[in-house]
Amino acid sequence: MRSEIGIDQAEGLRRLLLRNQTQVITVVAGKSGIGRTSVTINLASALARSGKDVLVLDENHAPDNLLDRLGLFAGHDLLDVAQGKCHPKQALLKTRGFGVVPAARAMHELACLSRDEQQRLEDALTGLSNGVDVMLVDAAMPSLSRAEGLAGRTAVSSSLANGAALLVVVDATASGITESYALIKRLALENARMRFEIVVNKVADEQAALTVFENMAKVARRNLAVCLEYLGCIPQDERLMRATQLGRPVVEAFPTAVSARACLTMSEKLLRLPVQQDEAETGVRAIIQSLVRQVAQPLQRHSREMAHVVN
Structure with a gap:
């Protein structure tokens, strides 16, 4: 059996052979x-502190989103770039x-962008991620179905x-787990996702987090394959709450806090995730x-259905 160090070296070599391709984690x-946004901010900070070049896409349009948490004001955004109103670096x-x-x-x-606007979007993100x-x-909440999302103009x-890894943030409450x-x-059913990384947030300790995870993993393995x-987990920590109030990542504000150490450990694990075939x-x-x-397919179906109704 190879040692963990050997596995880490092998994964590092694979990524090097992939021409230092950007690792994308949603x-x-x-x-x-x-606590999805809090986890995103603190993982980004932890990765940056380890010397990595990190870019965060903020999809969240709700109040108290990532920009609000960090006290940022955006003069331009990715839609402005797609519509040709500004240079990507201005966003x-x-x-x-x-x-x-x-x-x-x-x-x-996204579903309403023209082909030229979609191309500018692709070019911008490719350039910014170079x-x-x-x-x-920091992903928007997915709609119940793609068709519903298009009809209701949900993000x-x-x-x-x-092609991107999925990190699911779970809390230890009954509703959070459900x-x-x-x-x-x-x-898994709609998008054929087969692998999910799990972070248990706002938990008392590691044992409680493992109990939550093991129960979920058992059910998912049996029913969804x-x-x-x-x-990892992020334990309940007053200093994490204090850092959030200050608009700072806990790994920067209180680097010795238990939550900060947990985020640093998780950031190291993220870098060791195995390279998937689609990645x-x-x-x-x-x-x-x-x-x-994927957005265009249900939109085209919806247009054909409406044409049949009209005719």
């Missing part, structure tokens, strides 16, 4: 209030050692795209193309 949650914000691109409006309008080690996506989530499992089930992998064959551009194709 952070999702089954409901609001679980890039720098804070706490990593970059942030506001993407909420672009994801909301040289980036890790792209984290499309990058969790629907192929909603997280429902999200995993939906993405998918693989859930435990990435090996694609890049940021291909991930966006995959998302655009």
